[in-house]
Amino acid sequence: MERWTRWMLRYRWVVVAAWLVVLVGGGWSSSRLSALLSNTFTMPGTDSERARTILKEHYGDRNDGAFTIVFRVPDSADPRRRARLQQRMAAGATLVPSGRAQPLVAGGSHVLYGDITSTLDLAKAKGYTDDLLAKLPQDGGVRSFVTGQAAIQHDLDPIFDED
Numbered sequence: 001m002e003r004w005t006r007w008m009l010r011y012r013w014v015v016v017a018a019w020l021v022v023l024v025g026g027g028w029s030s031s032r033l034s035a036l037l038s039n040t041f042t043m044p045g046t047d048s049e050r051a052r053t054i055l056k057e058h059y060g061d062r063n064d065g066a067f068t069i070v071f072r073v074p075d076s077a078d079p080r081r082r083a084r085l086q087q088r089m090a091a092g093a094t095l096v097p098s099g100r101a102q103p104l105v106a107g108g109s110h111v112l113y114g115d116i117t118s119t120l121d122l123a124k125a126k127g128y129t130d131d132l133l134a135k136l137p138q139d140g141g142v143r144s145f146v147t148g149q150a151a152i153q154h155d156l157d158p159i160f161d162e163d
Contacts, residue, residue, distance in 0.1 A: 025068075064149045065120035067096070067132060070113045072143040075104040085142065089114055092135040096120065096128045125150035126157070 008015055045093055069089050073081060086104050093099035093116045112153040116132070118125060129151045136144035 041091060064119040064122040064156060065125035066148050067116045067118075067129070067146055067151055068113060068148040069126070069132075069136065070107075070111065070145040070147060071078060071104075071111055071136075072145070073112055074110065074141040076109055076112050081142075085137070086114070088118065088135065088137055092116065092132045095131045095135060096125070099128075118119055120150075122150055127152040129154035 039151065069092070071085050073085070075081070083106055086101070090101040093101040096116060096118050098119040099116050101113040102117060104112045107113050120128075128136070129146055133144065133146045136146070137143055
């Protein structure tokens with residue numbers, strides 16, 4: 001132990017430099033880590049995985065690349081407002097590669113919602129959340145929300161990055 005201590009004291013600048021290299025390398029590596037992480041969990045060979053594969057290959061459906069658009073409105077029975085929001089949702093769907101807007105559905109007297117489906121996987125779809133939200137109305141008594149697996153993952157990424 002004494003010999004080790006003497007060596008450390010004699011070459012302290014080498015030791016400090018080595019620790020700095022380790023800290024800088026660790027910081028750089030951690031900044032690149034989030035791109036390698038995924039919250040997707042699949043079990044090859046299971047019935048649910050076979051169903052997911054059939055939906056993807058035969059129908060172009062990927063539920064992890066879909067967004068659910070929710071509109072809080074003064075009156076969900078207003079047909080003109082519904083048509084206008086359907087158009088805005090369709091315009092938003094053009095921002096997402098392979099995005100298709102599904103029909104809006106009333107979810108109560110003040111709620112309309114609909115899906116934007118795509119063939120994107122979760123990692124790619126989550127990157128379109130902010131653009132999609134910016135394309136939707138937030139005025140005239142309408143409040144727009146974007147949810148779904150991709151949007152939730154988009155919102156969780158900064159929290160995971162901090163952890």
